Amino acid sequence: MKLSELADKLGAQIVANVERAGDAQVERFHVSDRISDLLNFASDETLLVTGLVNMHLARVAELMDAPGICLLDGLAPDAPLLEAALRRGIVLMISESGCEETAGLLRACLHEEVCEEPD
Amino acid sequence: MKSCSYQISGGDYANAGAASSDLKAVLKRIGVEPAAIRRTIIAAYEAETNVVIHASRGEMRVTIGPGQIDVEVDDDGPGIPDIAQAMKEGFSTASAAARELGFGAGMGLPNIRKSSDRFTLESTVGQGTRLRFTVHLKAHPVVAAVSSGVKISAERCTGCLRCLRVCPTQALRVRRGPNVPAILEHLCINCAECIAACEPGALAVSAAAALPDPKGRSLLIPSSFLYQFGAGVGPESVRRALSELGFAEVRELGPWHEALRRATEECAAHPKALPVISPACLAVVNLIEMRFPSLIRNLAPFLSPIEGAGRDWAAAGKSVMVASCPSECAALLLRPATERLEADIIPPALLAQKVMPLVAAKRGAESSTASLELKNSDSRTRTTTRTRMTTRTSTSTTGDPLEVTGIRHVMRVLEEVENGLLPDVRVLELFACDQGCFGSPLLKEDAFISRHRARSGPAAKEARAVRREKPFTARAGLRLDEDMAKAIAKLSEIEKLRRTLPGKDCALCGAPTCDALAEDIILGRTACSISDCRMMTQK
Numbered sequence: 001m002k003l004s005e006l007a008d009k010l011g012a013q014i015v016a017n018v019e020r021a022g023d024a025q026v027e028r029f030h031v032s033d034r035i036s037d038l039l040n041f042a043s044d045e046t047l048l049v050t051g052l053v054n055m056h057l058a059r060v061a062e063l064m065d066a067p068g069i070c071l072l073d074g075l076a077p078d079a080p081l082l083e084a085a086l087r088r089g090i091v092l093m094i095s096e097s098g099c100e101e102t103a104g105l106l107r108a109c110l111h112e113e114v115c116e117e118p119d
Numbered sequence: 120m121k122s123c124s125y126q127i128s129g130g131d132y133a134n135a136g137a138a139s140s141d142l143k144a145v146l147k148r149i150g151v152e153p154a155a156i157r158r159t160i161i162a163a164y165e166a167e168t169n170v171v172i173h174a175s176r177g178e179m180r181v182t183i184g185p186g187q188i189d190v191e192v193d194d195d196g197p198g199i200p201d202i203a204q205a206m207k208e209g210f211s212t213a214s215a216a217a218r219e220l221g222f223g224a225g226m227g228l229p230n231i232r233k234s235s236d237r238f239t240l241e242s243t244v245g246q247g248t249r250l251r252f253t254v255h256l257k258a259h260p261v262v263a264a265v266s267s268g269v270k271i272s273a274e275r276c277t278g279c280l281r282c283l284r285v286c287p288t289q290a291l292r293v294r295r296g297p298n299v300p301a302i303l304e305h306l307c308i309n310c311a312e313c314i315a316a317c318e319p320g321a322l323a324v325s326a327a328a329a330l331p332d333p334k335g336r337s338l339l340i341p342s343s344f345l346y347q348f349g350a351g352v353g354p355e356s357v358r359r360a361l362s363e364l365g366f367a368e369v370r371e372l373g374p375w376h377e378a379l380r381r382a383t384e385e386c387a388a389h390p391k392a393l394p395v396i397s398p399a400c401l402a403v404v405n406l407i408e409m410r411f412p413s414l415i416r417n418l419a420p421f422l423s424p425i426e427g428a429g430r431d432w433a434a435a436g437k438s439v440m441v442a443s444c445p446s447e448c449a450a451l452l453l454r455p456a457t458e459r460l461e462a463d464i465i466p467p468a469l470l471a472q473k474v475m476p477l478v479a480a481k482r483g484a485e486s487s488t489a490s491l492e493l494k495n496s497d498s499r500t501r502t503t504t505r506t507r508m509t510t511r512t513s514t515s516t517t518g519d520p521l522e523v524t525g526i527r528h529v530m531r532v533l534e535e536v537e538n539g540l541l542p543d544v545r546v547l548e549l550f551a552c553d554q555g556c557f558g559s560p561l562l563k564e565d566a567f568i569s570r571h572r573a574r575s576g577p578a579a580k581e582a583r584a585v586r587r588e589k590p591f592t593a594r595a596g597l598r599l600d601e602d603m604a605k606a607i608a609k610l611s612e613i614e615k616l617r618r619t620l621p622g623k624d625c626a627l628c629g630a631p632t633c634d635a636l637a638e639d640i641i642l643g644r645t646a647c648s649i650s651d652c653r654m655m656t657q658k
Binding site for chain 1: 132133143161165220539
């Protein structure tokens, strides 16, 4: 699914690279607040969903070719993250809702294609 | 061997990952396979952040050989007192500040071990830690499977350079005086463009040069073969002629095309990615593996018709198979030793020579054969719908596939798919030759005519699509050197040299473009030098 479409359905606001969101496709998402975890599950079709707001997210997304990052609880990215996302062409969106609600919506949007976080 | 090293500063969170980013760029430029890049980068990033979190200074040294990447990370950190404990998931000694950033999950070392093929860790408390890991790289991805099916007879080459201009992947070179055409196998996709363009016949398909004894053998022909002998000779006459030659059984490839089409359409009901691309034409498969690796997952996971037929017939003992293009030849001839077929592969012309006198004699005697045959097939198995690559009955459940024929159209369409501009197509059937396999330059009859005739032909026996056991794999076709270290060095040399060339792409030097000449010179591919450039020597 296109990131722009997904942002619409989530009611999320795209704050970086909105012009790319129409092209970027994701098929699954991964929720975690741990960098190692995001690194391990990210792919070129994964939306990274996280409560973190620092620039290392952009690095992980860049390294693993993940097209987008979704922040939670309406938290704004810190300036270095915003700048890094812009520079590396990573779509950055902010979901107003919390982790569970966002994950639920994403799961509904992406059907069975989701990659669930292991216990 | 390529070596590089990166200094890592402890506590410098802002630059954590910079070395890994740089390493990734290097690996990409030298054409390392994506899965290996992914594993290397996960391990490198974890190792790099470990230094940032725990040490004050560290160094990452990377050695890239043709078969593997070795990474060694040294730091002057506090050392690890209990390595077994450190290797447990969830164990971490990271500071609160690091944890706040999302680090220190206690997964770093286990992640490195999981992602690498070899992993060692040495640590002395109070002195530092040395971590080493290795990731194996696929050195020659599927090179064997794509050896060229084009045979070169240099003595026939007149140096007209037409082949250079038509080759869609710039895989051909013609060195001058004496003229010697050469194929860069790593770029060749086994389409038949160069064979079609070569009037003197210096380029041909690499199949048997003489027809083996047909007695008692079974024969596989492309369906188009039945329609090569003019308006007066219908498929039944050709079949009769073939059995007169002594073949015990004659089968057509058509049903395998049919079966593949049905299987591909079924695939589109539960696609991994849309559009689903039929692997009917092996030249197209080669093209995707080389130029469009991101579309490999769109390929339906089946063998091409000729490979499927080859698999079905592998048990049948000695047989004769007519391959109608270089890609089919390569698929049949260049299989791994364990799967070698007990079959002779011949080009259509060899068989046509034998069939021609037989059907020509008949044509005089019974001039109404063709119309009789048509009536016969009317009453028996008259096909119900129009023809694609063969006669077909409509089984489509997902709407008609988009059929694209001709390599240039195919390339444009693949680019559109890659750019996401074809959301309205579910199934793609792509053929490198115009009008699909009817358009092979090895066939005499014009593609439109033979295909038109095939429309009213009788239906053949059923066949089934054969699932692939080996997945499609990306080809590092554009890789500059097998030794990836040299590849890096050469890249900048090529760019430098290219800027000195005129950029007219006249091809008189024997390379299709100025870019290609620069690449050839730097890579020392064939005896060539900058003095080959006619435009520069004229001045």
